[in-house]
Amino acid sequence: MTRRSLNGAGSFGAWMVLAASLQVLGCAPEPSQDLFAPTEAQMKLRSFQTRTFDVSDRQVALRAVIAVLQDLGFIIERANEPLGLVTAARFSEPNYLEIVGVTVTVRPQADGRMMIRANAIHNNKPIEDPKVYQNFFASLERSLFITKE
Protein backbone atom coordinates (compact mmCIF):
# COMPACT_ATOMS: atom_id res chain seq x y z
CA MET A 1 0.00 0.00 0.00
CA THR A 2 2.72 2.41 1.02
CA ARG A 3 4.75 1.41 -1.99
CA ARG A 4 1.84 2.06 -4.29
CA SER A 5 1.11 5.48 -2.84
CA LEU A 6 4.79 6.40 -3.16
CA ASN A 7 4.71 5.21 -6.70
CA GLY A 8 1.64 7.27 -7.31
CA ALA A 9 3.30 10.36 -5.86
CA GLY A 10 6.33 9.74 -8.06
CA SER A 11 4.31 9.50 -11.21
CA PHE A 12 2.31 12.55 -10.19
CA GLY A 13 5.59 14.47 -9.78
CA ALA A 14 6.73 13.28 -13.14
CA TRP A 15 3.48 14.43 -14.74
CA MET A 16 3.87 17.83 -13.09
CA VAL A 17 7.40 18.19 -14.39
CA LEU A 18 6.26 17.17 -17.84
CA ALA A 19 3.34 19.58 -17.76
CA ALA A 20 5.56 22.39 -16.49
CA SER A 21 8.18 21.75 -19.14
CA LEU A 22 5.49 21.61 -21.81
CA GLN A 23 4.20 24.92 -20.59
CA VAL A 24 7.68 26.41 -20.68
CA LEU A 25 8.12 25.08 -24.19
CA GLY A 26 4.78 26.56 -25.12
CA CYS A 27 5.86 29.95 -23.83
CA ALA A 28 9.01 30.04 -25.89
CA PRO A 29 8.52 31.66 -29.30
CA GLU A 30 8.38 28.67 -31.55
CA PRO A 31 9.60 29.11 -35.12
CA SER A 32 6.64 28.45 -37.33
CA GLN A 33 7.00 25.54 -39.69
CA ASP A 34 6.26 27.55 -42.80
CA LEU A 35 9.36 29.67 -42.17
CA PHE A 36 11.23 27.48 -44.60
CA ALA A 37 8.37 26.41 -46.82
CA PRO A 38 8.24 27.96 -50.29
CA THR A 39 5.30 30.29 -50.55
CA GLU A 40 3.85 31.94 -53.59
CA ALA A 41 5.07 35.30 -52.35
CA GLN A 42 8.59 33.93 -52.15
CA MET A 43 8.43 32.62 -55.70
CA LYS A 44 7.29 36.02 -56.86
CA LEU A 45 10.04 37.71 -54.88
CA ARG A 46 12.61 35.44 -56.41
CA SER A 47 11.34 36.13 -59.89
CA PHE A 48 11.85 39.86 -59.59
CA GLN A 49 15.09 39.53 -57.69
CA THR A 50 16.56 37.53 -60.56
CA ARG A 51 17.41 38.52 -64.07
CA THR A 52 19.39 36.86 -66.84
CA PHE A 53 21.86 38.80 -68.95
CA ASP A 54 23.54 38.07 -72.27
CA VAL A 55 27.04 37.99 -70.87
CA SER A 56 29.22 34.90 -71.04
CA ASP A 57 32.15 36.01 -68.87
CA ARG A 58 31.37 35.80 -65.19
CA GLN A 59 34.20 38.11 -64.22
CA VAL A 60 32.87 40.83 -66.51
CA ALA A 61 29.42 40.46 -64.98
CA LEU A 62 30.76 40.48 -61.42
CA ARG A 63 32.85 43.58 -62.03
CA ALA A 64 29.89 45.34 -63.61
CA VAL A 65 27.88 44.52 -60.49
CA ILE A 66 30.61 45.97 -58.29
CA ALA A 67 30.85 49.08 -60.47
CA VAL A 68 27.12 49.68 -60.37
CA LEU A 69 27.01 49.26 -56.60
CA GLN A 70 29.79 51.81 -56.29
CA ASP A 71 27.90 54.19 -58.55
CA LEU A 72 24.92 53.82 -56.25
CA GLY A 73 27.10 54.84 -53.33
CA PHE A 74 27.40 51.40 -51.78
CA ILE A 75 30.39 50.36 -49.75
CA ILE A 76 31.63 46.98 -50.93
CA GLU A 77 32.13 44.78 -47.88
CA ARG A 78 32.98 41.43 -49.39
CA ALA A 79 33.61 40.09 -52.84
CA ASN A 80 34.25 36.51 -53.84
CA GLU A 81 35.12 35.99 -57.47
CA PRO A 82 35.04 32.17 -57.65
CA LEU A 83 31.58 32.10 -56.10
CA GLY A 84 30.37 35.22 -57.87
CA LEU A 85 29.28 36.86 -54.64
CA VAL A 86 29.23 40.53 -53.65
CA THR A 87 27.98 41.98 -50.37
CA ALA A 88 27.60 45.73 -49.97
CA ALA A 89 25.95 48.22 -47.66
CA ARG A 90 25.31 51.90 -47.39
CA PHE A 91 23.63 54.44 -45.19
CA SER A 92 20.84 56.12 -47.10
CA GLU A 93 22.12 59.60 -46.96
CA PRO A 94 19.68 62.31 -45.93
CA ASN A 95 18.95 60.23 -42.84
CA TYR A 96 22.22 58.71 -41.79
CA LEU A 97 20.68 56.12 -39.50
CA GLU A 98 19.03 54.05 -42.20
CA ILE A 99 21.00 51.12 -43.50
CA VAL A 100 20.58 49.42 -46.84
CA GLY A 101 22.32 46.10 -47.40
CA VAL A 102 22.50 44.07 -50.57
CA THR A 103 23.89 40.69 -51.61
CA VAL A 104 24.31 39.94 -55.29
CA THR A 105 25.14 36.54 -56.73
CA VAL A 106 26.28 35.97 -60.29
CA ARG A 107 25.83 32.45 -61.66
CA PRO A 108 26.53 31.16 -65.14
CA GLN A 109 23.71 29.18 -66.68
CA ALA A 110 23.80 26.18 -69.01
CA ASP A 111 22.93 28.29 -72.07
CA GLY A 112 26.00 30.48 -71.53
CA ARG A 113 24.05 33.39 -70.11
CA MET A 114 24.48 34.92 -66.70
CA MET A 115 21.90 34.81 -63.95
CA ILE A 116 22.14 37.68 -61.51
CA ARG A 117 20.21 37.71 -58.27
CA ALA A 118 20.02 40.58 -55.80
CA ASN A 119 18.66 40.48 -52.26
CA ALA A 120 18.22 43.85 -50.62
CA ILE A 121 17.58 44.64 -46.99
CA HIS A 122 16.43 47.99 -45.62
CA ASN A 123 16.81 48.42 -41.85
CA ASN A 124 16.83 44.66 -41.24
CA LYS A 125 13.71 44.10 -43.34
CA PRO A 126 13.85 42.49 -46.76
CA ILE A 127 12.78 44.80 -49.54
CA GLU A 128 9.83 43.30 -51.38
CA ASP A 129 9.02 46.15 -53.70
CA PRO A 130 9.63 45.04 -57.32
CA LYS A 131 10.38 48.63 -58.35
CA VAL A 132 13.54 48.66 -56.24
CA TYR A 133 14.93 45.66 -58.08
CA GLN A 134 13.83 47.04 -61.44
CA ASN A 135 15.86 50.15 -60.72
CA PHE A 136 18.87 48.09 -59.72
CA PHE A 137 18.76 45.95 -62.85
CA ALA A 138 18.21 48.99 -65.07
CA SER A 139 21.39 50.53 -63.66
CA LEU A 140 23.22 47.23 -64.04
CA GLU A 141 22.09 46.87 -67.64
CA ARG A 142 23.53 50.28 -68.40
CA SER A 143 26.80 49.38 -66.70
CA LEU A 144 27.10 46.08 -68.57
CA PHE A 145 26.42 47.88 -71.82
CA ILE A 146 29.19 50.37 -71.07
CA THR A 147 31.68 47.64 -70.20
CA LYS A 148 30.85 45.70 -73.37
CA GLU A 149 32.00 48.56 -75.58
Added chain:
Amino acid sequence: MAGVVLSLALLSLSSGCVTVPQEELFQLSPESPKNRAMQTRMFETSDEKELLSASAATLQDLGFEIEESVWDAGFLRAAKERSAREWGQHIRRFFVLVVSFGYVLMPIDLHQKIAATLITRPLNQERSRHEVRIMFYRVVWQGEGYVERAQIPPGEQSSEMIRDPVLYQQFFARLSKAVFLEAHKI
Protein backbone atom coordinates in the same frame (compact mmCIF):
# COMPACT_ATOMS: atom_id res chain seq x y z
CA MET B 1 7.06 75.81 -23.90
CA ALA B 2 9.36 77.71 -26.20
CA GLY B 3 12.19 75.59 -24.91
CA VAL B 4 10.37 72.38 -25.75
CA VAL B 5 9.53 73.57 -29.27
CA LEU B 6 13.09 74.68 -29.77
CA SER B 7 14.45 71.40 -28.49
CA LEU B 8 12.16 69.44 -30.80
CA ALA B 9 13.24 71.56 -33.73
CA LEU B 10 16.89 71.04 -32.83
CA LEU B 11 16.40 67.32 -32.41
CA SER B 12 14.74 67.01 -35.78
CA LEU B 13 17.57 69.05 -37.27
CA SER B 14 20.24 66.90 -35.71
CA SER B 15 18.72 63.56 -36.65
CA GLY B 16 17.50 64.57 -40.12
CA CYS B 17 13.97 63.18 -40.21
CA VAL B 18 13.77 62.89 -43.99
CA THR B 19 13.09 59.32 -45.05
CA VAL B 20 14.02 58.14 -48.50
CA PRO B 21 11.27 56.30 -50.37
CA GLN B 22 12.34 52.73 -50.98
CA GLU B 23 12.09 52.94 -54.77
CA GLU B 24 14.84 55.52 -54.82
CA LEU B 25 17.33 53.38 -52.92
CA PHE B 26 18.71 51.83 -56.08
CA GLN B 27 18.33 54.80 -58.37
CA LEU B 28 21.36 56.66 -59.62
CA SER B 29 21.38 60.12 -58.11
CA PRO B 30 22.18 63.20 -60.21
CA GLU B 31 25.45 63.59 -58.35
CA SER B 32 26.69 60.05 -58.96
CA PRO B 33 28.56 60.88 -62.24
CA LYS B 34 30.34 63.67 -60.38
CA ASN B 35 31.34 61.33 -57.56
CA ARG B 36 32.46 58.75 -60.04
CA ALA B 37 34.72 61.24 -61.81
CA MET B 38 36.20 62.36 -58.51
CA GLN B 39 36.86 58.80 -57.33
CA THR B 40 38.13 57.22 -60.53
CA ARG B 41 41.41 57.42 -62.45
CA MET B 42 42.61 55.49 -65.48
CA PHE B 43 46.10 54.00 -65.77
CA GLU B 44 47.74 52.83 -68.99
CA THR B 45 49.00 49.53 -67.67
CA SER B 46 48.25 45.87 -68.16
CA ASP B 47 49.59 44.90 -64.75
CA GLU B 48 46.53 44.84 -62.53
CA LYS B 49 48.35 43.03 -59.75
CA GLU B 50 50.99 45.75 -59.52
CA LEU B 51 48.27 48.41 -59.51
CA LEU B 52 46.45 46.67 -56.66
CA SER B 53 49.54 46.10 -54.54
CA ALA B 54 50.71 49.67 -55.11
CA SER B 55 47.25 50.83 -54.01
CA ALA B 56 47.58 48.78 -50.84
CA ALA B 57 51.01 50.27 -50.18
CA THR B 58 49.67 53.79 -50.75
CA LEU B 59 46.82 53.20 -48.32
CA GLN B 60 49.33 51.92 -45.78
CA ASP B 61 51.40 55.06 -46.30
CA LEU B 62 48.30 57.08 -45.47
CA GLY B 63 47.91 55.19 -42.18
CA PHE B 64 45.24 52.73 -43.23
CA GLU B 65 45.15 49.09 -42.27
CA ILE B 66 44.07 46.67 -44.96
CA GLU B 67 41.03 44.75 -43.73
CA GLU B 68 40.11 42.74 -46.76
CA SER B 69 41.69 42.00 -50.10
CA VAL B 70 40.39 39.90 -52.96
CA TRP B 71 42.74 39.71 -55.90
CA ASP B 72 40.28 38.06 -58.34
CA ALA B 73 37.82 40.89 -57.97
CA GLY B 74 40.49 43.61 -57.73
CA PHE B 75 39.17 44.63 -54.36
CA LEU B 76 40.69 46.21 -51.25
CA ARG B 77 39.03 47.46 -48.10
CA ALA B 78 41.03 49.47 -45.57
CA ALA B 79 40.29 51.50 -42.47
CA LYS B 80 41.81 53.72 -39.84
CA GLU B 81 40.29 54.89 -36.59
CA ARG B 82 40.78 58.36 -35.19
CA SER B 83 39.24 60.80 -32.75
CA ALA B 84 36.33 62.78 -34.16
CA ARG B 85 36.28 65.53 -31.56
CA GLU B 86 35.97 69.04 -32.94
CA TRP B 87 36.03 72.31 -31.04
CA GLY B 88 33.17 73.68 -33.10
CA GLN B 89 30.85 70.98 -31.83
CA HIS B 90 31.74 71.66 -28.19
CA ILE B 91 31.08 75.36 -28.69
CA ARG B 92 27.78 74.73 -30.47
CA ARG B 93 26.74 72.29 -27.75
CA PHE B 94 27.43 74.95 -25.11
CA PHE B 95 25.43 77.63 -26.91
CA VAL B 96 22.49 75.29 -27.56
CA LEU B 97 22.52 74.41 -23.85
CA VAL B 98 22.42 78.10 -22.90
CA VAL B 99 19.82 79.12 -25.50
CA SER B 100 17.51 76.22 -24.60
CA PHE B 101 17.77 77.05 -20.87
CA GLY B 102 19.43 73.74 -20.12
CA TYR B 103 16.87 71.63 -21.98
CA VAL B 104 19.07 70.32 -24.76
CA LEU B 105 22.52 68.79 -24.46
CA MET B 106 23.52 67.85 -27.97
CA PRO B 107 25.54 64.71 -28.49
CA ILE B 108 29.00 65.30 -29.91
CA ASP B 109 31.11 63.14 -32.18
CA LEU B 110 33.70 61.16 -30.25
CA HIS B 111 35.26 58.60 -32.48
CA GLN B 112 35.40 57.91 -36.18
CA LYS B 113 36.45 55.20 -38.54
CA ILE B 114 37.70 56.41 -41.88
CA ALA B 115 37.43 53.60 -44.36
CA ALA B 116 38.21 53.11 -48.01
CA THR B 117 37.08 50.59 -50.57
CA LEU B 118 39.14 50.32 -53.70
CA ILE B 119 38.35 48.50 -56.93
CA THR B 120 40.58 48.00 -59.97
CA ARG B 121 38.92 47.09 -63.24
CA PRO B 122 40.16 46.40 -66.77
CA LEU B 123 38.68 48.88 -69.23
CA ASN B 124 39.14 47.04 -72.50
CA GLN B 125 39.29 43.49 -73.85
CA GLU B 126 43.11 43.46 -74.16
CA ARG B 127 43.37 44.53 -70.52
CA SER B 128 45.91 47.20 -71.44
CA ARG B 129 44.10 49.88 -69.44
CA HIS B 130 42.77 49.77 -65.94
CA GLU B 131 40.71 52.07 -63.83
CA VAL B 132 41.07 52.48 -60.10
CA ARG B 133 38.08 53.65 -58.12
CA ILE B 134 38.37 54.48 -54.47
CA MET B 135 35.61 55.55 -52.10
CA PHE B 136 36.40 57.11 -48.77
CA TYR B 137 33.72 57.22 -46.12
CA ARG B 138 33.55 57.72 -42.42
CA VAL B 139 31.50 56.19 -39.65
CA VAL B 140 31.07 58.34 -36.55
CA TRP B 141 30.31 57.30 -32.98
CA GLN B 142 28.63 59.93 -30.82
CA GLY B 143 28.60 60.53 -27.11
CA GLU B 144 25.41 60.84 -25.10
CA GLY B 145 23.13 63.85 -25.01
CA TYR B 146 19.90 65.00 -23.39
CA VAL B 147 16.67 66.64 -24.43
CA GLU B 148 15.16 67.76 -21.14
CA ARG B 149 15.23 64.44 -19.24
CA ALA B 150 15.21 62.10 -22.22
CA GLN B 151 18.60 60.65 -22.85
CA ILE B 152 20.02 60.29 -26.33
CA PRO B 153 22.06 57.11 -25.97
CA PRO B 154 25.74 57.15 -26.85
CA GLY B 155 27.15 55.11 -29.68
CA GLU B 156 24.44 56.01 -32.14
CA GLN B 157 26.41 56.11 -35.32
CA SER B 158 26.15 57.94 -38.54
CA SER B 159 28.03 57.51 -41.77
CA GLU B 160 28.80 59.60 -44.80
CA MET B 161 30.78 59.40 -47.97
CA ILE B 162 33.73 61.78 -47.92
CA ARG B 163 33.17 64.32 -50.68
CA ASP B 164 36.30 66.44 -50.41
CA PRO B 165 37.98 66.16 -53.84
CA VAL B 166 41.37 67.14 -52.39
CA LEU B 167 41.60 63.86 -50.46
CA TYR B 168 41.02 61.86 -53.61
CA GLN B 169 43.53 63.96 -55.56
CA GLN B 170 46.14 63.35 -52.88
CA PHE B 171 45.56 59.63 -52.95
CA PHE B 172 45.85 59.39 -56.72
CA ALA B 173 48.94 61.62 -56.77
CA ARG B 174 50.64 59.20 -54.40
CA LEU B 175 49.42 56.16 -56.29
CA SER B 176 50.67 57.43 -59.64
CA LYS B 177 54.07 58.08 -58.10
CA ALA B 178 54.12 54.56 -56.69
CA VAL B 179 53.40 52.89 -60.05
CA PHE B 180 55.45 55.42 -62.11
CA LEU B 181 52.40 56.08 -64.27
CA GLU B 182 50.24 59.06 -64.98
CA ALA B 183 46.74 58.98 -63.53
CA HIS B 184 44.30 60.03 -66.23
CA LYS B 185 40.97 61.53 -65.38
CA ILE B 186 37.96 59.81 -66.86
